[in-house]
Amino acid sequence: MKCKIYIVLFILCSHYSIAHEGMWLPLLQEQNIFPIMQQAGCKLSEHDIYDAHNASLKDAIVQVGSDCSGGIISNNGLVITNHHCVESFIHKQSSVAQNYLQEGFWAKDHTQEIPVSGLYVSVLQRIIDVSNDVLSDVSDTVSAQEFYMRTQAKIDSIIAVYTLHDSTLHYSIESLYGGNQYLLFSSRRFSDVRLVGFMPANIASFGADLDNWMWPRHAADFALLRIYVDTLQNAADFSEHNVPYIPRTCLSIDTSGIQEGDFTMLMGYPAQTNNYATxxxxxxxxxxxxxxxxxxxxxxxxxxxxxxxxxxxxxxxxxxxxxxxxxxxxxxxxxxxxxxxxxxxxxxxxxxxxxxxxxxxxxxxxxxxxxxxxxxxxxxxxxxxxxxxxxxxxxxxxxxxxxxxxxxxxxxxxxxxxxxxxxxxxxxxxxxxxxxxxxxxxxxxxxxxxxxxxxxxxxxxxxxxxxxxxxxxxxxxxxxxxxxxxxxxxxxxxxxxxxxxxxxxxxxxxxxxxxxxxxxxxxxxxxxxxxxxxxxxxxxxxxxxxxxxxxxxTKKYMSVMRTCTNQTPMSPDANGTLRVSFGNILGYSNADAIYYAPQTTSYGLQQKWNLQHIAYPKDEILDSLCNQHNKGSFFSDTVYVNFIGTNHTTGGSSGSPVLNAYGSMIGLNFDRSSESAMSDLYYDAAICRNIMVDIRYVLFCIQMYGKSPHLIQEMSFFTK
Known part of the structure; x- marks a missing residue:
């Protein structure tokens, strides 16, 4: 009888035991997932990723608006995110006379950077488990309405106390596992954000609607922003007197290149999943x-x-x-x-x-x-x-x-x-x-x-x-x-x-x-x-x-599910809070005799240009740069463009920095393959792939196309 029970439990938990599945809270040790990350190749400590009291990777990961992610890549508040994350703001700045969407933009110094009204960037400060406080006044016998009223009253009260202590921070309390856990997130929100540089839309969104949700891809889907603060480094509304933000830490960049099988880790703010849907x-x-x-x-x-x-x-x-x-x-x-x-x-x-x-x-x-x-x-x-x-x-x-x-x-x-x-x-x-x-x-x-x-x-x-x-x-x-x-x-x-x-x-x-x-x-x-x-x-x-x-x-259902999978790490559904997902650079097969390699190159750009399809407008400058002998500081021969991996992502993961085993940036997440669209409901590591821009292609575009080496000089680079 015991053997039968164990077999059932093994089958039950098997779906939730795939290492690549899940968008994990940065409190990795508490979720029993960090040992699995280390087995997968991670060389960091959990405190390198999240530390409430000292500088850690979480201080270099930002939420862009309410829908995207990004990373701080210089000590002067330079932020990288996806072009499509700020495209609506670029659109507002564009006109027929000055069409930034069509032409792209590169600020040659701070004075040329474009203020973006309505866009904010948030940096997480701390996560605190307040479950006991929120749930202290409820029991399983209360009605749904009573449960909501009591927990909401507690949430409002807790936020009021923290706000009274420090009103410069933004606070939210989010429920996880269907209301079985409540975490308080405190963050600094910056409202003076400026456009620094981005490619023309036909390169940033290369392939347009034809390639959307597809692999292989050849997009330069990135944009550079800068956070500004007052002279005391406090968050402030736009002012000509504001200065660039100095972060606690910023991401280093690794340009040594990638290989199939390499460990990858994403940090960002995925919006919403429903992986435990019945x-x-x-x-x-x-x-x-x-x-x-x-x-x-x-x-x-x-x-x-x-x-x-x-x-x-x-x-x-x-x-x-x-x-x-x-x-x-x-x-x-x-x-x-x-x-x-x-x-x-x-x-x-x-x-x-x-x-x-x-x-x-x-x-x-x-x-x-x-x-x-x-x-x-x-x-x-x-x-x-x-x-x-x-x-x-x-x-x-x-x-x-x-x-x-x-x-x-x-x-x-x-x-x-x-x-x-x-x-x-x-x-x-x-x-x-x-x-x-x-x-x-x-x-x-x-x-x-x-x-x-x-x-x-x-x-x-x-x-x-x-x-x-x-x-x-x-x-x-x-x-x-x-x-x-x-x-x-x-x-x-x-x-x-x-x-x-x-x-x-x-x-x-x-x-x-x-x-x-x-x-x-x-x-x-x-x-x-x-x-x-x-x-x-x-x-x-x-x-x-x-x-x-x-x-x-849902609270009761998830409580039962967590009990039966208590020996298996189980990530909470995404809800717009900081998460970590990890996996490997890996190709895939979605049909008989078809295998998709994990990297694309500029040769694929040229092949698509040759199709003369409206979705693949040829950019003569980029074509020339990819074909000339001097390809800048980051490529000697082949120009690598995009790559794929097994990281579990969703909406909101756009703009998430892609990090290697040592925590250095190797790419920027921007999409999923069509086979991965179902991963908001069900993730399968054999077929689900996220799509990323190679950081070397980003730097190639900045240096060679944007002619903005001063931006690269701000960045720090990883060496083993």
Whole structure:
């Protein structure tokens, strides 16, 4: 009998025992993962990676905004991240006259560096386990709502105490393992961040949408930023008097080259994974959620792409929007293929069956949690009903330009309802409208909205439709939408101009009910008002209540899972906090007789240029540099471009420094292969690969293409 139990436990834990799997907290010793890292080739101590009191690698790893990672590579606050991580900010700085996206940019000194409004960079200071404090006032007998209220009150109280002690730091408390552990993260947040250098987009994002999520790749996906602080080295808003940040430590760079099999370690801020999703949860994602998201993105992308083909101005106008939408459109399709091809749902079912068998052998767990999986799936089904409706709105009207524009106009309506209209409020609306009709192309959504609403008619629960709209027949709905896009101030500039003239008149400002009347006659405004009512009064309450129940059930489910795998290290799902993932440089095979080597070179660039495909525009300067005898300080012959490894990554891992066994930087993470899109749900080291820029190619681009050797002189280099 004991032998059978051990066999079941071995099978149960096997999926979670793959060394390359997981995005680990930097508290490596506490997770029992560090010995495995050392066996894999790591030459560092755990204190080299994370030390709360002394300089360590964690002081050189940054979070860029809320979506990306980066590394500090000089003692003058120079930061490296991905080009695509700051592309939207580059886009905002670009114009037809000064098109940084098309031309690239290299600051020759500090005075030329471009301030980036709205971008911040964070550096972790310390991690503290506050689980006992957060969970001190709860038990398994409280309701989901009570659990949330009590733990949230504790979290708020703890953060208040730390903020009182040091208000210069930013604090957050994050739950792990489904709410079984709570960690406090303190960080310094820097808001004066400036663009220093980056390649033209056609080189940085070489291959564009054709190569996205694909291997082999040949992209120079990097950008250089600089952190500025006040003269006392305190974080500060932009000022001409600010000076470069001096970090506690910075990353050294190793240019000796890489080999297949080399140990690699990523440090960064991965956003979100769901690796412990059940088979039922995964099946709903595969059968319902992803197909819906793919279809709605497809329609939006087609409409925007058609507009972008009209010319350079139109292309530049929607460049950032288009490629932002495209990224996950491609990802979801690849995830679908991976789930099906690698039988992810079936593998999860096998795990669950083994878990159920193990539970039967554990009397204390069996008495309390024998049906834990069924309870979890039931809670997820309840949650999914409102969740997929919210996603439907988020992928359709809720995030369309006309809707977001309406939300800026509606404060005038609500003020008029309260008889509080004034000239300042009216003037703000005029400025918002002027900006909207200059920077947005409403006719994109005039063509798109009928198509989107037709899809919603067939795929959105009628109970979640706007009140008036749901009462219409299909033909009446079509007529309503057509009337809306041809008459509403949200779609027609002439209608907006007439509206603005009216509300500037004294009889409208002195009698706000007149403003209410004309806004209630606008079908676009009414559509948005009623949609917002559905979201706030029906969908969000249902969603949040179901989410609380699901999270509470997740806590119990994860507790059982951790108990049964207590001899096997188990990484918490990514949640935007600092993580470490490790693996090796390794090629792979995804089909019979096909093997993908782990490195690409400039010869691949030239082969793609020869295809004369629109996704591979030839850059004559780069071509010349790759072919000339003098290739600079970092290549003597072959120019190595990108490489792949078995590191577990996800969104947010973009820009993560890739480190060797000694902690020196050898590359920059920027993507995954299409086979790896499923790794947010299920990781398989045999097939999942992350894609990285070789640091030597980065330096080659800086030195030879950007003609900026002064930036390289700031850096320190690793020697064994």
């Amino acid at each position: 088979s039922y949860e995964t099946s709903r994602i595969f059968s319902d959620l992803n197909p819906l998201q793919i279809e709605l993105r497809k329609r939006k992308l087609a409409a925007i792409h058609e507009y972008m083909q009209l010319g350079e101005i139109q292309s530049l106008q929607y460049y950032s929007t288009y490629y932002s939408l495209l990224n996950y459109y491609v990802k979801w399709q690849a995830e679908q293929e991976g789930i099906q091809r690698y039988k992810v749902i079936e593998r999860k079912k096998t795990f669950e069956n083994n878990m159920q068998e193990w539970i039967k052998t554990q009397q204390d767990i069996s008495e309390n949690h024998s049906n834990i999986l069924a309870l979890y799936d039931s809670a997820y089904a309840q949650y999914f009903t409102s969740y997929i409706a919210l996603v439907t709105y988020a992928e359709s009207v809720w995030k369309m330009d006309f809707f977001m524009f309406a939300e800026k106009v509606l404060p005038l309506y609500y003020a008029a309802l309260k008889n509080t209209v004034d000239t300042h409020r009216v003037e703000r609306i005029r400025k918002v409208a002027a900006d909207y009709y200059v920077n947005i192309a409403p006719h994109i959504e005039q063509k798109l909205l009928p198509d989107i609403m037709s899809y919603l008619d067939s795929n959105l629960n009628v109970a979640y439709m706007p009140e008036m709209y749901r009462s219409f027949s299909i033909s009446e709905r079509n007529d309503y939408i057509q009337s809306m896009i041809h008459e509403s101030i949200l779609f027609q500039k002439n209608a907006m101009d007439i509206f603005l003239k009216k509300i500037h008149k004294k009889r409208y400002q002195s009698r706000p009910q007149n403003i209410v009347k004309i806004m209630e006659q606008d079908k676009g405004i009414q559509f948005v008002i009623q949609t917002r009512a559905v979201l706030s009064e029906i969908l969000f309450p249902q969603y949040y209540n179901a989410l609380l129940e699901l999270e509470y059930c």
